[in-house]
Amino acid sequence: MTLTDLRYLVALARERHFGHAAERCNVSQPTLSVAIKKLEEELAVTLFERSAADVKITDIGARIVAQAEKVLLEAGQIKELATAGRDPLSGPLKLGVIYTIGPYLLPHLIPRVHAAAPSMPLLIQENYTARLAESLKRGDLDVIVVALPFEEPGIVTQAVYDEPFRVLLPAGHGWESEERIPASRLAEAPLLLLGAGNCFRDQVLEACPLCRPGEGLQRTLEGSSLETIRHMVATGAGITVLPSTAADALPGGNSLLTVRPFTTPEPFRRVALAWRVTYPRSGAIDVIRAAILDSPLAGVKPVGSPGRLG
Template sequence: MTLTELRYIVAVARERHFGRAAEACFVSQPTLSVAIKKLEDELDCKIFERGSSEVSVTPLGDEIVRQAQSVIEQAAAIKEIAKRGKDPLAGPLRLGIIYTIGPYLLPELVRNAIDRVPQMPLMLQENFTVKLLDMLRTGELDAAILAEPFPDTGLAVAPLYDEPFMVAAPATHALARRASVSAEELKQETMLLLGNGHCFRDHVLEVCPEFARFSSDAEGIRKSFEGSSLETIKHMVASGMGVTVVPQLSIPEAGQAPANPHLRYIPFSDPVPTRRVVLVWRRTFTRYEAIAALRNAIYACALPGVKRLTA
């Protein structure tokens, strides 16, 4: 068996689809299918059950995939050890980041990283939390910036900052004239949410759990609308479609970006809901100095309105 074949079975287990797994591995589907069939023949067992619409992992295959992930990680560690012997800061760092943090943190973070460690370019991947955790586990990423909570995967975790939430409302809305708003008051509003897969959607539903399902009032059935990005939802709010909840760093600073005259941001009254943003990496990742340099570059960012944390 080869590392390539092991990467193929891990990809199929993750995607539950041969075509998507082949795309993720940058090979043709026949190439991937032949390699996996060869490995199954060599091991004399079935790793996958092929269905008409989805691929499932057999119980024995699940054990094999977990061991394959470990082997891939250990193989990557060998390369990292060799790099570390020369210069742990030399070479790119593959960094993942979730959609609701990336647009607001990355511009300044990248500038800081270039200034501080130009020999360590950041290779960036924006995605959902679940996907980034999979990529960390298989060695496709070195580190990721996520928001807690997320499934315990045995990763090393360093806290970065606690970020408060704000209410975004149309400028003509009654809430726009308020000094603060309680979560209870949002029950009466039409709430605009991110779609499924975004962890920030779950954070908002913790603040306003009634919007996890249809709710009724005197006017009939009210439904929460869904958008693909925070910026899309902000435009929907500005047009008067409802209100939403946003993280502090997504709010443009005065003088740094043109303010939307149709949008207002209002603080929450106590207790203010927040999310904890953390940096995670595999415990077997050997470039400790690279992780430290990345954390320092993050702490060098302005991060207005958040509470900085140290391990």
Template sequence: MTLSELRYIIAVAKEKHFRKASETCFVSQPTLSVAVKKLEEELGVILFERRKQDVIVTPIGKKIIDLAEQIIERTQDIKTIAQESQGDLSSQLKIGAIYTVAPYLLPKFIPEFNKQSPNIPLIIEENYTHVLAEKLQSGELDLAIISLPFQEPNIETMPLYQEPFKVVIPPQHELAKKDSKISLNQIKDETVLLLGAGHCFRDQVVETYPNLMHMNYQSDRLQKTFEGSSLETIRYMVASGVGISIFPCTSLSERDENLFKIRELAAKDQANRVVALAWRKTFPRTEVLAAFKKVIKSIDIPCTIPIDN
């Protein structure tokens, strides 16, 4: 059994196809196929059910591939530990962040991190929570900035800050003429624009205010049309008068006052989310974690409440 063979079966499981797996591993298909067959014979089990168009991972195959991913991850950790023991902290740091956090936090975080830790190159990725979780588990990402709750095996989290939700209203709307806080009862007959499935912020809003979904689906709403949109798309839809929405406060700035009106929720309807850092329990670069925490504490993130750890 070799590390190459483990990488091959991981690739086949991911691609569900031998040819595609061989391309990602930069070997010929016969080479990969022979190696996988050799490993199956050595273990005495079938890892994949071969079909004409694709392959299916067997139950025992899934268990073995899960373990193979951990082994490959730990081999990289060995290299990292060796580098750090020699004072080399220059290995790149791969950070993922959810779509509703990345554009508003990272422009503040990255320059300060580069200033405080200039020898650590950053690789940044925006994605959905479930994709970041998968990449964190596989070692494709070192850290992820997500929103709680985030319950994943072998993953640790550290709350960074808490931020409230706010209501955004078209400038010509009747509610925009009032300076008072907005209650859900006041928007029960409005078109409420929400992010599409896959966005954790949408899930949090729907979980906190379940009646919003009920209200939207009881009438001819445009919400379905715009599911899957980004906050930026919804921002301009609100500005054009299509409907109102609920945003995390960090996504709002003074420039938005020219687009629409921003209002706080009434006390009984107030809610917030907690943004957190996530990493594998086996992540060996403790100095990097310390550097990340230091930077987060040093930057100003408007309208949020820092969480001390």
């Protein structure tokens, strides 16, 4: 029993004439005749009473035809589902973002994605890089926004923008007079850092090789956020390093805080999109990337498409 057989069956039930039904199905009369016969044999019931005068459907035949129509209807729904789902911009996209990007990117990103792809709602999760990577591989997420380096088997990564780091000082700090701060001097200060697991912490430490967590006056804030650290800096608990998108987007005229760039070469992090190589909705990823680049992110430099990294 195939869907074709059922189509023949329904056509014959409608036409009550093998020739006409065959014509309607664009097949020859013997084709339809044989198909119906086979179907009757398979089901071991007589579906039609044939006679020279006309074709009559049996009682059981009528019931089976009704059911066959239901089957064909449901099968047709599959095609419709496929047509509707063919657009990569239709259906929800599960997006993951690391903690140190989410708060500064998402307010810009979300409305832009919604404008570009209204029927693609974003399901957003913020987490550490490692957790996001896991979810991505499991399929709980479709795309993630992370900082490089990020390499996972089966995952492709595409750099989107670089963002420089900034030094955040409490108002009145001695370094306020400096235009730019050399990274090496961070070792001198009480540096507030995020806890382990935040990639940004590692990147700051990498930018300032002399800083060693646990040594000197640096303090690590486990399970905290850049926002918390910023408030601590404002209270004079120390200084910190922020990505430009977090530092430059300070509420205008915050007199308690001062932002200073690093001396060149500025330390920076490269932010990238990542997804499974097998992920089929590349169009959706393009929309995300475009929306990120369209966002007014302070201090960032877009990384051209040639800069795609594997």
